[in-house]
Amino acid sequence: MINLTIDGQLVSVPEGTTILDAARKLNLDIPTLCYLNLEKIKYLNKVASCRICVVEVEGRRNLAPSCATPVSEGMKVITNSKRVLSSRRKNLELIISNHPFECLVCAKSTDCELQKLVWEFGINTQRYTGERSEHPIDRSSGALKRDPNKCIMCRRCETMCNEVQTVGALTAFGRGFNTVVAPAEMNPIVTSACVYCGQCVSVCPTAALTGVGYIKETWEALFNPKKHVIVQVAPAVRVAIGEEFGMEPGLPVTGKLVAGLRRLGFNAVFDTTFGADLTIIEESKEIIERIEDGQDDLPILTSCCPGWINFLEHQFPDLKYIASTCKSPQQMTGAIVKTYYAQKMGIDPKDVVVVSVMPCIAKKYEAALPSEQTYGIRDVDYVLTTREISKMLKEGSVNLNHIQDEDFDNPLGFSSGAGVIFGGSGGVLEAALRTVYAKMTGHELEDVNFTSVRGMAGIREAEIQIGDRTIRVAAVSGLGNARKVLEKIQRREERYDVIEIMACPGGCVNGGGQPYAEERDEIIEKRMHGLYQIDRNSRVRKSHQNPAIQALYEEFLGEAGSKKAHEILHVTGLMSESVECHH
Amino acid sequence: MTYTPNHSPCVEQNHPQFKELDQYIESLHLSPDDPRRKDTLIMTLHRAQEIFGYLPEIVQLHIAKKYSISHAEVSGVISFYNFFTTTPKGKIQVNVCLGTACYVNGANKVLQEFEQVLGIKSGQVTADGKFSIESLRCVGACGLAPVVTINHKVYGKVKPGDVREILEKFFIEEDKDVKEVSHA
Numbered sequence: 138m139i140n141l142t143i144d145g146q147l148v149s150v151p152e153g154t155t156i157l158d159a160a161r162k163l164n165l166d167i168p169t170l171c172y173l174n175l176e177k178i179k180y181l182n183k184v185a186s187c188r189i190c191v192v193e194v195e196g197r198r199n200l201a202p203s204c205a206t207p208v209s210e211g212m213k214v215i216t217n218s219k220r221v222l223s224s225r226r227k228n229l230e231l232i233i234s235n236h237p238f239e240c241l242v243c244a245k246s247t248d249c250e251l252q253k254l255v256w257e258f259g260i261n262t263q264r265y266t267g268e269r270s271e272h273p274i275d276r277s278s279g280a281l282k283r284d285p286n287k288c289i290m291c292r293r294c295e296t297m298c299n300e301v302q303t304v305g306a307l308t309a310f311g312r313g314f315n316t317v318v319a320p321a322e323m324n325p326i327v328t329s330a331c332v333y334c335g336q337c338v339s340v341c342p343t344a345a346l347t348g349v350g351y352i353k354e355t356w357e358a359l360f361n362p363k364k365h366v367i368v369q370v371a372p373a374v375r376v377a378i379g380e381e382f383g384m385e386p387g388l389p390v391t392g393k394l395v396a397g398l399r400r401l402g403f404n405a406v407f408d409t410t411f412g413a414d415l416t417i418i419e420e421s422k423e424i425i426e427r428i429e430d431g432q433d434d435l436p437i438l439t440s441c442c443p444g445w446i447n448f449l450e451h452q453f454p455d456l457k458y459i460a461s462t463c464k465s466p467q468q469m470t471g472a473i474v475k476t477y478y479a480q481k482m483g484i485d486p487k488d489v490v491v492v493s494v495m496p497c498i499a500k501k502y503e504a505a506l507p508s509e510q511t512y513g514i515r516d517v518d519y520v521l522t523t524r525e526i527s528k529m530l531k532e533g534s535v536n537l538n539h540i541q542d543e544d545f546d547n548p549l550g551f552s553s554g555a556g557v558i559f560g561g562s563g564g565v566l567e568a569a570l571r572t573v574y575a576k577m578t579g580h581e582l583e584d585v586n587f588t589s590v591r592g593m594a595g596i597r598e599a600e601i602q603i604g605d606r607t608i609r610v611a612a613v614s615g616l617g618n619a620r621k622v623l624e625k626i627q628r629r630e631e632r633y634d635v636i637e638i639m640a641c642p643g644g645c646v647n648g649g650g651q652p653y654a655e656e657r658d659e660i661i662e663k664r665m666h667g668l669y670q671i672d673r674n675s676r677v678r679k680s681h682q683n684p685a686i687q688a689l690y691e692e693f694l695g696e697a698g699s700k701k702a703h704e705i706l707h708v709t710g711l712m713s714e715s716v717e718c719h720h
Numbered sequence: 721m722t723y724t725p726n727h728s729p730c731v732e733q734n735h736p737q738f739k740e741l742d743q744y745i746e747s748l749h750l751s752p753d754d755p756r757r758k759d760t761l762i763m764t765l766h767r768a769q770e771i772f773g774y775l776p777e778i779v780q781l782h783i784a785k786k787y788s789i790s791h792a793e794v795s796g797v798i799s800f801y802n803f804f805t806t807t808p809k810g811k812i813q814v815n816v817c818l819g820t821a822c823y824v825n826g827a828n829k830v831l832q833e834f835e836q837v838l839g840i841k842s843g844q845v846t847a848d849g850k851f852s853i854e855s856l857r858c859v860g861a862c863g864l865a866p867v868v869t870i871n872h873k874v875y876g877k878v879k880p881g882d883v884r885e886i887l888e889k890f891f892i893e894e895d896k897d898v899k900e901v902s903h904a
Contacts, residue, residue, distance in 0.1 A: 305790025310799045321795035322777060322806065330790060 141212035156203035171291035172204035177658040178642035182296040234265035245344035277325035280502035288345035294337035302616040306331035332447035334640040335498030335649015351519040368403040373496040373560030373645035376667030381527035387663030392542025410552035412470030417680035422697040436633035443503035444640030471516030496648030522650025551685040554675030561665040562614035562644035563590040566637035608634040615642035752788035810852030819858030827866035833880040
């Protein structure tokens with residue numbers, strides 16, 4: 138242990154501890170800006186670029202960045218001397234001298250860490266004015282918005298994109314004052330390797346990285362009397378949106394959210410979880426067929442997460458063919474609304490607008506893909522994040538704290554507990570296993586809980602006994618972890634039957650569209666527990682036992698994997714020809 | 721040359737310039753698992769610029785793949801150094817040093833003269849792709865200030881009046897000289 142004093146208080150910490158962490162042990166809150174540590178997902182950004190956390194160390198000429206300076210025996214640290222405070226203030230004032238002063242109309246206002254620091258420091262005037270960087274705003278993807286003018290070069294996004302997700306879409310481009318965090322060659326993001334997981338958005342302290350918003354378009358549709366506007370809500374939204382209304386993270390507010398959405402004027406409020414159940418029916422058929430047929434095209438990789446599918450296409454094109462052809466629950470729900478539901482209601486699908494509320498940025502990109510259409514009509518028209526819908530609720534005078542629970546509309550409103558757990562890493566796999574087990578053995582599971590595939594660890598593997606067969610499965614979250622597993626498959630070092638992959642560490646509960654939370658390890662776990670709590674209390678916990686799903690197949694789709702099911706619920710031609718050289 | 725994901729890698733495989741670059745990269749014995757493999761990236765970029773004259777995206781992507789790193793990372797390194805260029809330069813590259821010693825000895829007038837004679841500004845390429853002019857900061861030959869380098873040849877104590885004579889050679893013996901300098 139190393140002994141040191143901070144502001145006169147003695148503290149003992151293990152070797153290698155930073156001054157910042159040692160100070161936190163004494164409940165001294167040294168302000169930070171670029172520094173971010175998310176232990177559960179193995180994310181650590183300590184580039185010491187902002188110089189907000191500087192402290193004075195006795196015997197040292199310069200101030201030390203506490204986030205990146207390890208303690209040493211007998212060290213004497215002062216965190217709040219005159220020199221420290223004036224240096225921090227000056228650094229912050231310099232940062233804001235090259236930052237737009239448009240907080241009132243900024244998407245990140247009240248969630249901005251820069252704004253918060255300026256407020257906490259009591260800075261009330263712009264002391265320095267000088268040259269300002271001017272860069273174009275990039276909305277090219279329709280999903281991720283890059284506004285480099287609001288970037289403070291903390292490099293958190295780069296750490297996330299390159300080290301945790303291993304996507305490698307962002308780099309510091311240029312030098313000195315002109316440096317800008319951008320895709321290669323400052324190209325528009327839509328031409329980059331970006332997969333739109335939005336994890337960079339989750340860690341960006343300002344509004345340099347946000348989602349492309351569709352609130353205006355949604356209001357316009359809602360106020361258009363000619364349009365029949367449907368909303369669908371993803372599983373992970375119901376355990377997170379409460380946070381935007383001051384509620385405990387992870388508290389399920391499904392009924393309140395449904396009631397709130399109805400107040401906004403949606404003609405029907407449907408559940409993406411219904412689409413999740415539908416995914417399980419289609420995907421479990423694929424899984425069983427592939428396990429029973431042969432070994433060549435295993436493992437089957439889940440296709441619910443568009444961030445992950447984008448990653449697969451960019452980074453492992455040779456493995457594209459083993460992914461499930463199922464559309465994601467969002468797209469399945471949209472497709473069924475515009476076919477089955479529209480037909481049932483006698484509405485022209487062209488007059489139906491499907492809005493989905495997602496914890497995700499990549500869903501915005503997915504919805505606009507040409508492959509995500511059914512009979513020439515887009516399955517989903519507008520995708521809103523959890524953050525956006527909470528803004529709409531607030532603008533529409535709906536406070537989720539003061540509203541009575543209501544139920545989803547039928548027929549796409551009933552769902553199983555299996556569908557709900559899609560929102561956390563491991564959930565899709567567990568839901569699939571519940572159904573695969575029943576279909577392969579002819580027996581229903583007594584205990585439906587596959588706890589071995591649950592949790593926050595990036596890679597969780599299990600062997601599951603189904604009848605006389607043992608199948609090897611894995612649940613993976615975070616794209617860096619996905620890369621590790623896929624490389625093993627490429628090298629044929631590991632054999633699996635089914636792998637679930639989610640782009641965001643922890644799954645959709647930690648999606649790029651969820652309420653902002655700086656230190657969010659604990660919050661993600663609470664949201665995840667919320668999902669399992671809903672599952673536990675569900676009347677139906679297996680997708681194939683969902684009566685609404687059974688009715689859909691009887692009335693409309695025929696059987697799982699039918700021609701019609703394929704036309705509506707699967708993608709064809711999505712996987713573009715891979716480029717091979719035959720010389 | 722802009723890269724699109726559908727661009728066929730066959731072009732790269734049969735291209736003599738890519739072959740030359742690959743030979744160089746192979747001599748480095750890169751291992752994708754070695755975190756220190758990136759140590760040689762700048763050297764490889766130098767070599768690539770020598771071979772191709774500039775570093776277009778297709779070359780960047782090729783190098784990124786060989787190093788098992790992202791295109792963004794390669795692009796970021798290139799963007800940091802003035803020396804690297806992602807736009808084509810002329811076959812004959814005129815570099816005028818504007819470092820302190822050269823500048824005080826009238827390098828800016830020398831630069832102006834090159835611009836006037838060739839009819840282009842610094843950073844531009846002549847319409848026939850033959851000449852380009854760049855300014856740079858110190859080549860470490862301050863004793864010879866003002867210094868001009870043309871491809872690999874260094875010209876010292878250059879006066880504005882010398883410019884036409886220097887260029888004359890390149891105008892007349894163009895084919896021979898171009899060959900010499902581009903394979904120097």
